[in-house]
Amino acid sequence: xxxxxxxxxxxxxxxxxxxxxxxxxxxxxxxxxxxxxxxxxxxxxxxxxxxxxxxxxxxxxxxxxxxxxxxxxxxxxxxxxxxxxxxxxxxxxxxxxxxxxxxxxxxx
Numbered sequence: 001x002x003x004x005x006x007x008x009x010x011x012x013x014x015x016x017x018x019x020x021x022x023x024x025x026x027x028x029x030x031x032x033x034x035x036x037x038x039x040x041x042x043x044x045x046x047x048x049x050x051x052x053x054x055x056x057x058x059x060x061x062x063x064x065x066x067x068x069x070x071x072x073x074x075x076x077x078x079x080x081x082x083x084x085x086x087x088x089x090x091x092x093x094x095x096x097x098x099x100x101x102x103x104x105x106x107x108x
Contacts, residue, residue: 002032 008028068074086093
């Protein structure tokens with residue numbers, strides 16, 4: 001299943017990559033070498049094998065409750081926030097990465 005020069009030119013166009021004629025020839029050879037390296041995988045009998053869309057299957061986050069297990073070792077909030085650049089109530093305030101909130105001065 002070799003790629004033609006026109007196939008590679010189409011892929012380059014889709015990716016918005018400008019290739020000179022020399023680069024197009026080089027890329028065609030390179031991509032065909034890559035396809036040849038995958039040939040042994042194509043020899044496996046995959047009849048009846050469902051495609052895997054995620055290597056772990058039904059992956060989900062496991063979130064635990066924020067429970068203090070050992071109150072004797074827990075860091076008091078005022079100590080935790082002591083060296084913070086900016087705080088609000090009992091929370092650290094950090095610059096927003098999703099945009100700025102003008103009334104907050106850009107700090108979420």
